[in-house]
Amino acid sequence: MTAPASPKDSFDLAGEFAELDAARPQPWRDAWRSLPAAQQPDWPDPAQLALVTAELASLPPLVFAGECDLLVDRIAAVTRGEAFVLQGGDCAETFSGSTASAVRAKLRTLLQMAVVLTYGASVPIVKIGRMAGQFAKPRSKPTEIRNGVELPAYRGDAVNGLDFAAGVRTPDPSRLLRAYHCSAVTLNLCRAFTTGGYADLHQVHAWNQDFVADSPAGQRYERLAGEIDRALGFMRACGAYPTELRSVEFYSSHEALLLDYDDALTRVDSRTGRVYDTSAHFVWIGERTRSLDGAHIEFAKSISNPIGVKLGPDTTPDDAIGLVKALNQDRRPGRLTLITRMGAGRIREALPPLLDAVAKEGTPVAWVCDPMHGNTFETASGYKTRHLDDVLDELDGFFQAHRAAGTHPGGIHIEFTGDNVTECTGGSYQLDADDLHQRYETACDPRLNRSQALDLAFTVADRYRRS
Ligand code: PEP
Ligand code: CO
Numbered sequence: 001m002t003a004p005a006s007p008k009d010s011f012d013l014a015g016e017f018a019e020l021d022a023a024r025p026q027p028w029r030d031a032w033r034s035l036p037a038a039q040q041p042d043w044p045d046p047a048q049l050a051l052v053t054a055e056l057a058s059l060p061p062l063v064f065a066g067e068c069d070l071l072v073d074r075i076a077a078v079t080r081g082e083a084f085v086l087q088g089g090d091c092a093e094t095f096s097g098s099t100a101s102a103v104r105a106k107l108r109t110l111l112q113m114a115v116v117l118t119y120g121a122s123v124p125i126v127k128i129g130r131m132a133g134q135f136a137k138p139r140s141k142p143t144e145i146r147n148g149v150e151l152p153a154y155r156g157d158a159v160n161g162l163d164f165a166a167g168v169r170t171p172d173p174s175r176l177l178r179a180y181h182c183s184a185v186t187l188n189l190c191r192a193f194t195t196g197g198y199a200d201l202h203q204v205h206a207w208n209q210d211f212v213a214d215s216p217a218g219q220r221y222e223r224l225a226g227e228i229d230r231a232l233g234f235m236r237a238c239g240a241y242p243t244e245l246r247s248v249e250f251y252s253s254h255e256a257l258l259l260d261y262d263d264a265l266t267r268v269d270s271r272t273g274r275v276y277d278t279s280a281h282f283v284w285i286g287e288r289t290r291s292l293d294g295a296h297i298e299f300a301k302s303i304s305n306p307i308g309v310k311l312g313p314d315t316t317p318d319d320a321i322g323l324v325k326a327l328n329q330d331r332r333p334g335r336l337t338l339i340t341r342m343g344a345g346r347i348r349e350a351l352p353p354l355l356d357a358v359a360k361e362g363t364p365v366a367w368v369c370d371p372m373h374g375n376t377f378e379t380a381s382g383y384k385t386r387h388l389d390d391v392l393d394e395l396d397g398f399f400q401a402h403r404a405a406g407t408h409p410g411g412i413h414i415e416f417t418g419d420n421v422t423e424c425t426g427g428s429y430q431l432d433a434d435d436l437h438q439r440y441e442t443a444c445d446p447r448l449n450r451s452q453a454l455d456l457a458f459t460v461a462d463r464y465r466r467s
Helices: 007-013 027-033 046-058 065-079 100-121 174-195 216-237 259-264 295-302 317-327 347-361 388-405 450-466
Strands: 084-089 125-129 143-146 149-152 250-255 266-269 275-277 282-285 307-311 336-340 366-369 411-415
Touching: 027 259, 027 295, 046 174, 046 259, 065 084, 065 125, 065 366, 084 100, 084 366, 100 125, 100 174, 100 216, 100 450, 174 250, 174 259, 216 450, 259 266, 259 295, 282 295, 282 336, 295 317, 307 317, 317 336, 317 347, 336 347, 347 388, 366 388, 388 450, 411 450
Parallel strands: 084 125, 084 411, 125 250, 250 282, 282 307, 307 336, 336 366, 366 411
Antiparallel strands: 143 149, 266 275
16 A cells, blocks of 8 residues: 555554564463454464564564554445445465456456445455455365365465375474565566556556457456546646546455464554554455454454454354444544345344444444455356355345435445356356356465456446435
8 A cells, every 4th residue: 555645644654663572571362362262273283383473573563553543534435435445355365366367356456346345335444354364264164075085275375385284284384484475576577557646547448458449348348448438638738637537545454363474563653652463554344253252352442553443143142242342442433343244135134233233332333344255156067156146146235225224235245267267157248157166276265356356347337326
């Protein structure tokens, strides 16, 4: 992220971090370590893990306190209905995917979606990548069995490899260091692409160049880009050259799942004495690890980053209130985002009671819809997939519930990639289950391809306008 919005912001960006002194008490560490932590790998060699986390603790922060604070301000605008979050990227990033071309393709898709949303919904879009750190996955089963052979489940490149071989699936702490370095490389590319001219709105056509001819979503986008071009031409003719159009504010995020990793990257902000997880601007706690008595929530309590929590369809109003009270004791707008992932069939009954209860409790929160994780199913041929119609149906339910409750639909959280993969069905290309084998490349959950991601952005802009 960059593009400070005001001189005050740019001053804050210079925030420094105190060196962590191992001899000094670090109470936040003891607090989460004394509680049960779900979904942690069985590291075979704890001594090696300790060496790795010590090294991580000595490495530079990837993000700065002032940047995290600025994102809190941006999300505070979301809680007031004055901005909308677009959060997305891979389900699981991979080390081999940390290349300039793959990162650029993802960013380009995110930028195109953001343009569609900004223009269509007429609201500022807060752009957060599931990027530069999304290397660890919770799993429904700790092991995987193939042809009678049982091995540890793949838990993301930060833990083990995807190939089904004993040596590869054994958790390896040195992968945490590689995750840090791949995050640094990815974030560096993101910072360069979003401020070095690539994200300049005058490039609105260029992002679409390789895409337009044979894609309905690309053609629709091209028409919108034409309108933006005319608006930019009009502004130029009036003598206006706003710097806001030349670069983009971009933030990184991942699930704070591997507490040894996120904890090793906590630093104390020397300006305020507050603790930040400097591995990403925004971190969230997943549906499987959000127990109020567990280590993940305790860890999240101790950091000052903006944070999210996933809420599945069985979340009760009491659960939601408990999390809101635990995670936003100061009732700070922008601190807490609730990311609902109910499933298209459940959202209309499951979301309204939560909206009601949280509104009554009174703490401001941003409500974001993850329409992916409640809509996964397996095809007859064994592919894990999602249908774009279900994804859009959940989004419809999200907008309807907020309209009925008088609360703000604050954003979307999606899994997509910049490439033309065939992992989800539906969309303007009408992919069906028989097409999935063509380019099924995900390391974990099925992602929208670029065309489906744009289809989704057009629909969301339309729903937002009407909500
Ligand atoms: C995810 O976001 O990839 C994920 C595992 O989500 P959830 O915690 O909502 O299941
Ligand atoms: Co996922």
